[in-house]
Amino acid sequence: MAGEHLLSTAEVAALVARGFLIFESVVPPEINTAALELFEQTAPIDLMRDKPTSGTPLSELYPEPSPIGAMLRLPRVQGIITSLVGPEPVYDHDWVHVREPGDVLDQHLHQDAIIDTTLAFDIQLFWFPHDVAAGEGGTGFVPGSHLRAVNEADIGRYQNLVGQRDITGPAGSLAVFHQGLWHRGRANHGAQRRFMYKVRLNPTGPQVRCWDLADYDEVHGDRSDHIFASYQDHTAAAMFRRAEPWHEAATGRLETVNRSRLWRYLTADTSFDADWYLTRTEGRERIDRGTD
Amino acid sequence: MQRQQVLVLYLATSALDTPVVGWSLYDGAAGGPTAPVEDRPAPPYQTGVDALRDGWRLIQASPLLPPDPETERQVSYLKHEFIFEKLVEIE
Numbered sequence: 001m002a003g004e005h006l007l008s009t010a011e012v013a014a015l016v017a018r019g020f021l022i023f024e025s026v027v028p029p030e031i032n033t034a035a036l037e038l039f040e041q042t043a044p045i046d047l048m049r050d051k052p053t054s055g056t057p058l059s060e061l062y063p064e065p066s067p068i069g070a071m072l073r074l075p076r077v078q079g080i081i082t083s084l085v086g087p088e089p090v091y092d093h094d095w096v097h098v099r100e101p102g103d104v105l106d107q108h109l110h111q112d113a114i115i116d117t118t119l120a121f122d123i124q125l126f127w128f129p130h131d132v133a134a135g136e137g138g139t140g141f142v143p144g145s146h147l148r149a150v151n152e153a154d155i156g157r158y159q160n161l162v163g164q165r166d167i168t169g170p171a172g173s174l175a176v177f178h179q180g181l182w183h184r185g186r187a188n189h190g191a192q193r194r195f196m197y198k199v200r201l202n203p204t205g206p207q208v209r210c211w212d213l214a215d216y217d218e219v220h221g222d223r224s225d226h227i228f229a230s231y232q233d234h235t236a237a238a239m240f241r242r243a244e245p246w247h248e249a250a251t252g253r254l255e256t257v258n259r260s261r262l263w264r265y266l267t268a269d270t271s272f273d274a275d276w277y278l279t280r281t282e283g284r285e286r287i288d289r290g291t292d
Numbered sequence: 293m294q295r296q297q298v299l300v301l302y303l304a305t306s307a308l309d310t311p312v313v314g315w316s317l318y319d320g321a322a323g324g325p326t327a328p329v330e331d332r333p334a335p336p337y338q339t340g341v342d343a344l345r346d347g348w349r350l351i352q353a354s355p356l357l358p359p360d361p362e363t364e365r366q367v368s369y370l371k372h373e374f375i376f377e378k379l380v381e382i383e
Contacts (some may be wrong), residue, residue, distance in 0.1 A: 064326050149368045158302070158316060159317065160335075161314040162333065165331065172333055251371060258365065
């Protein structure tokens with residue numbers, strides 16, 4: 001995989017911190033057009049397409065001719081996928097989501113699948129093959145919600161959270177979500193059907209440093225990056241300590257800790273820390289165990 | 293005849309006078325579907341106390357519970373949920 005198609009360390013750290021990345025106009029017009037022709041045939045319920053079998057390697061998905069396969073085989077899309085779930089992920093499932101014009105109901109907020117217990121994570125790609133303006137059904141999501149241990153629709157009571165967003169952008173835009181990001185289908189006040197293709201991919205091995213490492217040393221920093229002592233403003237730790245506006249004051253610190261734990265997994269650096277939270281408690285735990 | 297309106301506020305801490313970080317409204321006096329999610333939302337009140345001063349009656353507040361062992365650092369559902377009501381007259 002050529003380095004220019006991979007994500008940077010800063011981009012991967014941003015996904016760890018906030019749970020999403022958005023790339024505008026990644027998919028070219030001819031693939032978007034072919035996809036819309038296909039989706040018009042399969043809408044509104046995506047049960048008419050031949051779908052791959054769960055567990056199919058990414059490299060075997062949707063052989064030519066297929067607009068979905070063409071999208072997935074784009075070098076930039078391959079680079080994004082490889083950076084986050086490694087070079088050999090497998091297909092979980094996909095779906096073409098349709099919001100009809102005039103559909104004014106918002107879906108309840110939810111997290112996909114079931115409550116998650118692992119550091120290893122899946123990604124979900126959200127592909128919009130046409131322009132999506134504000135109010136026209138772009139998927140709603142809650143930045144920084146991906147590490148919350150909740151179970152699917154149990155969060156449906158949460159109607160509005162400060163800082164929530166809707167995906168908007170030009171045709172061919174792609175959003176990438178950590179599996180845990182809270183999201184919902186949004187009302188479509190526009191005049192056109194809104195199509196969105198979503199595919200979930202599972203890693204098959206450790207997701208350790210699969211991205212472009214050119215900026216690794218600069219972004220990774222070290223565990224002494226501590227807001228109450230000496231700190232940097234451009235490092236992974238700086239991203240991890242930045243609370244979302246809906247994070248409660250104290251829980252926001254736990255978000256920093258959980259982001260740091262995920263970063264340790266992705267970098268295989270078990271000493272990484274942001275704001276000394278893990279380091280100080282691990283030191284005391286060693287004392288308690290009599291191993292220090 | 294009276295109907296209940298329910299306002300759920302999620303606050304930044306357990307104190308009722310801290311900022312609103314999330315909210316939901318269910319209106320028993322209105323017909324049709326639940327009011328849509330707002331595109332660029334701003335909280336209806338700055339704090340929980342502001343809701344009291346606007347006539348909302350607090351009927352439930354989240355208890356402060358210690359975490360279960362081994363889950364002390366887990367983040368999950370919003371912790372500081374305050375449920376308010378108003379009773380309104382309908383025709």
